[in-house]
Amino acid sequence: MNETLRDELLEMARLDGKVRAELAASGELFDAGYEPRMARVHERNARRLLRIIESAGWPGTDLVGPDGAEAAWMILQHAIAEPGLLRRALPLLQAAAREGRASPRHAAMLEDRIRFFEGRPQRYGTQFDWDAEGKLSPGEVEDPQRLDERRLSVGLPPLAEQMEEARMRATSEGDRPPADHPAYARAREEWAAAVGWWTD
Structure with a gap:
């Protein structure tokens, strides 16, 4: 080592x-x-x-x-x-x-991270962001009926458990949903394009 x-x-x-x-x-x-x-x-x-x-x-x-x-x-x-x-x-x-x-969990979360920033559906639902209703959400995921099965296969807890934890952490840290979600989403997309996540 x-x-x-x-x-x-x-x-x-x-x-x-x-x-x-x-x-x-x-x-x-x-x-x-x-x-x-x-x-x-x-x-x-x-x-x-x-x-x-x-x-x-x-x-x-x-x-x-x-x-x-x-x-x-x-x-x-x-x-x-x-x-x-x-x-x-x-x-x-x-x-x-x-x-x-x-850890297989680490590989799964990295794959989701890349998909999230590229604007593609996640495989494991590990990356959260504020949705239009003001809640932390993983957004779109592939084959949602088998999501928790995929999560279990790489050592991740059920989505509901991770989502509750993420929302509690956001509250404890003082993170709040954006006041203007459309503007927030546009700014995120512009940033993603500017750094090279989006190529078209």
């Missing part, structure tokens, strides 16, 4: 969490748009993770231990302004999950 790399990933994740907590406490995290300080942390971490992937492949549990692998996945999930990195990492993470070096 590479202890130095593990420690680096844990520190990157720690900084991400620290900045997020500070911004959530001040209310700045939930202001309109992608908060600049948070965006800078995510961008810096994403650049470093890309270099790690290029030199060592996906940093799975065999290389950085379970906590290091969890940190790498969290850093990747937060690199939302780097669609190329998320798309490049997905098959690596899926392979690592098949080989027992990463």
Whole structure:
């Protein structure tokens, strides 16, 4: 195991969490748009993770231990302004999950993350956003009748359980639905197009 790399990933994740907590406490995290300080942390971490992937492949549990692998996945999930990195990492993470070096849950959530930002239906319903009724919702999912079955196959709880948890967390952190949902949705789509999630 590479202890130095593990420690680096844990520190990157720690900084991400620290900045997020500070911004959530001040209310700045939930202001309109992608908060600049948070965006800078995510961008810096994403650049470093890309270099790690290029030199060592996906940093799975065999290389950085379970906590290091969890940190790498969290850093990747937060690199939302780097669609190329998320798309490049997905098959690596899926392979690592098949080989027992990463969590199948992590691979499923990354796949959903990519689908969500590309405007496609999710497979596992793990990515939530404010809907037009002012509720946190996963939006459209593929084959909804078998959704919880797919979730169970990768170690995810039933959707209703995750949705309740997400809504409780949003309330506790002070996150609120946008006052003007159509404007919020337009801004999200414009951002997604500008960073390269949408190509047409």
